[in-house]
Amino acid sequence: MPQETGQRIPLVIVGNKSDLIDEREIETSEGEKLAASWGCSYYEASARTSTNITPIFEDIVRQLRRNDALRREERERDPARKKRRHMVKKCVVL
Numbered sequence: 001m002p003q004e005t006g007q008r009i010p011l012v013i014v015g016n017k018s019d020l021i022d023e024r025e026i027e028t029s030e031g032e033k034l035a036a037s038w039g040c041s042y043y044e045a046s047a048r049t050s051t052n053i054t055p056i057f058e059d060i061v062r063q064l065r066r067n068d069a070l071r072r073e074e075r076e077r078d079p080a081r082k083k084r085r086h087m088v089k090k091c092v093v094l
Protein backbone atom coordinates (compact mmCIF):
# COMPACT_ATOMS: atom_id res chain seq x y z
CA MET A 1 0.00 0.00 0.00
CA PRO A 2 2.68 2.63 0.81
CA GLN A 3 4.27 1.85 -2.56
CA GLU A 4 0.98 2.54 -4.34
CA THR A 5 0.67 6.13 -3.11
CA GLY A 6 4.25 7.02 -4.10
CA GLN A 7 4.30 9.32 -1.06
CA ARG A 8 5.94 9.06 2.32
CA ILE A 9 3.02 8.70 4.65
CA PRO A 10 3.66 7.67 8.26
CA LEU A 11 2.14 4.27 8.75
CA VAL A 12 1.67 1.81 11.59
CA ILE A 13 -0.75 -1.06 11.97
CA VAL A 14 -2.46 -1.25 15.35
CA GLY A 15 -4.54 -4.09 16.71
CA ASN A 16 -6.66 -2.47 19.42
CA LYS A 17 -8.36 -3.98 22.48
CA SER A 18 -5.40 -6.20 23.32
CA ASP A 19 -6.75 -6.39 26.88
CA LEU A 20 -9.66 -8.54 25.65
CA ILE A 21 -7.44 -11.60 25.50
CA ASP A 22 -10.25 -14.16 25.22
CA GLU A 23 -11.89 -12.34 22.32
CA ARG A 24 -8.85 -12.20 20.04
CA GLU A 25 -9.78 -12.42 16.36
CA ILE A 26 -6.42 -11.74 14.66
CA GLU A 27 -3.26 -13.66 15.50
CA THR A 28 -0.16 -11.59 16.26
CA SER A 29 1.69 -13.38 13.46
CA GLU A 30 -1.00 -12.30 10.99
CA GLY A 31 -0.61 -8.63 11.98
CA GLU A 32 3.17 -8.87 11.82
CA LYS A 33 3.00 -10.47 8.39
CA LEU A 34 0.78 -7.68 7.04
CA ALA A 35 3.05 -5.03 8.59
CA ALA A 36 6.13 -6.65 7.01
CA SER A 37 4.43 -6.61 3.60
CA TRP A 38 3.59 -2.91 4.06
CA GLY A 39 7.04 -2.11 5.45
CA CYS A 40 5.75 -0.73 8.74
CA SER A 41 5.54 -1.63 12.43
CA TYR A 42 2.82 -3.65 14.05
CA TYR A 43 1.52 -2.91 17.54
CA GLU A 44 -1.06 -4.49 19.73
CA ALA A 45 -2.57 -1.83 21.95
CA SER A 46 -5.29 -1.23 24.45
CA ALA A 47 -7.01 2.10 24.86
CA ARG A 48 -8.47 0.76 28.08
CA THR A 49 -5.18 -0.11 29.78
CA SER A 50 -3.05 2.43 27.83
CA THR A 51 -0.85 -0.36 26.57
CA ASN A 52 1.51 0.67 23.74
CA ILE A 53 -0.19 4.02 23.11
CA THR A 54 2.97 6.12 23.63
CA PRO A 55 5.24 3.88 21.47
CA ILE A 56 2.73 4.13 18.61
CA PHE A 57 2.77 7.94 18.62
CA GLU A 58 6.57 7.98 19.05
CA ASP A 59 6.89 5.72 16.02
CA ILE A 60 4.72 8.08 13.94
CA VAL A 61 6.67 11.16 15.05
CA ARG A 62 9.97 9.39 14.22
CA GLN A 63 8.63 8.62 10.74
CA LEU A 64 7.53 12.25 10.24
CA ARG A 65 10.99 13.50 11.26
CA ARG A 66 12.73 10.98 8.99
CA ASN A 67 10.48 11.98 6.07
CA ASP A 68 11.22 15.67 6.67
CA ALA A 69 14.97 14.99 6.68
CA LEU A 70 14.72 12.95 3.46
CA ARG A 71 12.66 15.67 1.79
CA ARG A 72 15.25 18.30 2.81
CA GLU A 73 18.09 16.14 1.46
CA GLU A 74 16.26 15.65 -1.84
CA ARG A 75 15.65 19.39 -2.13
CA GLU A 76 19.34 20.15 -1.43
CA ARG A 77 20.42 17.65 -4.09
CA ASP A 78 18.09 19.09 -6.77
CA PRO A 79 20.37 20.96 -9.24
CA ALA A 80 17.45 23.01 -10.57
CA ARG A 81 16.90 24.39 -7.08
CA LYS A 82 19.92 26.73 -7.04
CA LYS A 83 18.97 28.15 -10.42
CA ARG A 84 15.39 28.71 -9.30
CA ARG A 85 16.57 30.49 -6.15
CA HIS A 86 18.46 33.08 -8.21
CA MET A 87 15.42 33.68 -10.37
CA VAL A 88 13.06 34.43 -7.50
CA LYS A 89 12.08 38.09 -7.44
CA LYS A 90 11.51 39.41 -4.00
CA CYS A 91 9.02 42.06 -3.06
CA VAL A 92 10.14 44.90 -0.79
CA VAL A 93 7.52 46.72 1.26
CA LEU A 94 8.56 50.31 2.03
Ligand SMILES: Nc1nc2c(ncn2[C@@H]2O[C@H](COP(=O)(O)OP(=O)(O)OP(=O)(O)O)[C@@H](O)[C@H]2O)c(=O)[nH]1
Binds near residue numbers: 016018046047048
Ligand atom coordinates in the same frame (compact mmCIF):
# COMPACT_ATOMS: atom_id res chain seq x y z
N1 LIG B 1 -11.73 -3.35 26.31
C1 LIG B 1 -11.47 -2.37 25.47
N2 LIG B 1 -12.47 -1.64 24.97
C2 LIG B 1 -12.19 -0.64 24.11
C3 LIG B 1 -10.87 -0.35 23.70
N3 LIG B 1 -10.89 0.68 22.82
C4 LIG B 1 -12.19 1.03 22.70
N4 LIG B 1 -12.97 0.24 23.47
C5 LIG B 1 -14.42 0.29 23.63
O1 LIG B 1 -15.00 -0.13 22.39
C6 LIG B 1 -16.20 0.61 22.16
C7 LIG B 1 -16.14 1.28 20.80
O2 LIG B 1 -15.12 2.22 20.83
P1 LIG B 1 -14.97 3.33 19.73
O3 LIG B 1 -13.83 4.18 20.11
O4 LIG B 1 -16.30 3.97 19.54
O5 LIG B 1 -14.50 2.50 18.47
P2 LIG B 1 -15.26 2.17 17.10
O6 LIG B 1 -14.20 2.02 16.07
O7 LIG B 1 -16.32 3.19 16.84
O8 LIG B 1 -15.92 0.77 17.41
P3 LIG B 1 -15.33 -0.69 17.37
O9 LIG B 1 -16.09 -1.40 16.28
O10 LIG B 1 -15.65 -1.30 18.71
O11 LIG B 1 -13.87 -0.65 17.10
C8 LIG B 1 -16.34 1.59 23.32
O12 LIG B 1 -17.21 1.01 24.27
C9 LIG B 1 -14.94 1.68 23.89
O13 LIG B 1 -14.92 1.95 25.25
C10 LIG B 1 -9.81 -1.15 24.25
O14 LIG B 1 -8.61 -1.01 23.96
N5 LIG B 1 -10.17 -2.14 25.12
